[in-house]
Amino acid sequence: MSYILNIETATKNCSIAIAKDGKTLLCKEMAEEGYSHAEKLHVFISEIIKELGLSFKDLSAIAVSQGPGSYTGLRIGVSAAKGLCFALDIPLIAIDTLAVLASQAQVSDGFIVPMLDARRMEVYSAIFHENLEKIREVKAEVLTAESFSEYKDKLYFIGDCAEKCKTVLTKENHIFLEDIIYPSAKEMGALSFEKYQKKDTVDVAYFEPYYLKDFIITASKKVV
Structure with missing residues (x-):
C-alpha cells in the first residue's frame, strides 16, 4: 500500500x-x-x-x-x-x-497539445497522442498561423492561454477544450x-525545477 x-x-x-x-x-x-x-x-x-x-x-x-x-x-x-x-x-x-495537464483531456482521436502561457505570443507546449504517449518534447515557442501545420489530424489544445492562441490557431483541425485550464x-x-x-526518483539534494527559459530579473532604472 x-x-x-x-x-x-x-x-x-x-x-x-x-x-x-x-x-x-x-x-x-x-x-x-x-x-x-x-x-x-x-x-x-x-x-x-x-x-x-x-x-x-x-x-x-x-x-x-x-x-x-x-x-x-x-x-x-x-x-x-x-x-x-x-x-x-x-x-x-x-x-x-504538461503531462499532468494532458491527462485531463479525454479524446479518442488526434493529438493533445497542452500549452501554458509564457507571455506575449509565446507558450510552453508539448504534443501527446490520444493515449498520452508524448510524441514531441516540451519547448517554448512563439505561436504563428503556421504553428503545428505539419499535423493534419485533430489537435486538441488545452491550457491557460486559449484566448490568445485562438487568434492565430484557426485551422479546421484546431479544437480548443476551454474547460481544461490548469x-x-x-x-x-x-x-x-x-x-x-519503477523507482524512477530524483536526487532530493540536487533536483531543480524545469524552468525551460532562464529567469530574468530586470534591474530597476536609476533616477538621474
Missing part, C-alpha cells in the same frame, strides 16, 4: 492531492490571480493529511510537478516537496507538468505511482 502526496504549483493553481496506489483519494486546490501558493500550500497539505486520517509517516513518497511553468510557483512547490522528503526520509518523484494534482496519482513502482 503506497500513499503519495502530489504537489502541483506550476501555474496559478495551488493544488495538493493524496493518492493511494495510483488512485486519488482527496484533492485540495485554489487558483487565484495573485498566486496564493506561499499562503495555501502547507495549509492544504496539513488539511488533506488530517481529513484522510493519515499522518506524514504514512507517506511513501512525494511527487512534485517539475515544470515548465511559473518560476515562483515551481520554487515554492519544489522547496516544500524537498523539505518533506528530507524530514521523512522518503523519495522525491518529478512529474512533467494542471491539477488530482491527475498526478497514476503518473507518480507508475514512477514510484
Whole structure:
C-alpha cells in the first residue's frame, strides 16, 4: 500500500492531492490571480493529511510537478516537496507538468497539445497522442498561423492561454477544450505511482525545477 502526496504549483493553481496506489483519494486546490501558493500550500497539505486520517509517516513518497511553468510557483512547490522528503526520509518523484495537464483531456482521436502561457505570443507546449504517449518534447515557442501545420489530424489544445492562441490557431483541425485550464494534482496519482513502482526518483539534494527559459530579473532604472 503506497500513499503519495502530489504537489502541483506550476501555474496559478495551488493544488495538493493524496493518492493511494495510483488512485486519488482527496484533492485540495485554489487558483487565484495573485498566486496564493506561499499562503495555501502547507495549509492544504496539513488539511488533506488530517481529513484522510493519515499522518506524514504514512507517506511513501512525494511527487512534485517539475515544470515548465511559473518560476515562483515551481520554487515554492519544489522547496516544500524537498523539505518533506528530507524530514521523512522518503523519495522525491518529478512529474512533467504538461503531462499532468494532458491527462485531463479525454479524446479518442488526434493529438493533445497542452500549452501554458509564457507571455506575449509565446507558450510552453508539448504534443501527446490520444493515449498520452508524448510524441514531441516540451519547448517554448512563439505561436504563428503556421504553428503545428505539419499535423493534419485533430489537435486538441488545452491550457491557460486559449484566448490568445485562438487568434492565430484557426485551422479546421484546431479544437480548443476551454474547460481544461490548469494542471491539477488530482491527475498526478497514476503518473507518480507508475514512477514510484519503477523507482524512477530524483536526487532530493540536487533536483531543480524545469524552468525551460532562464529567469530574468530586470534591474530597476536609476533616477538621474
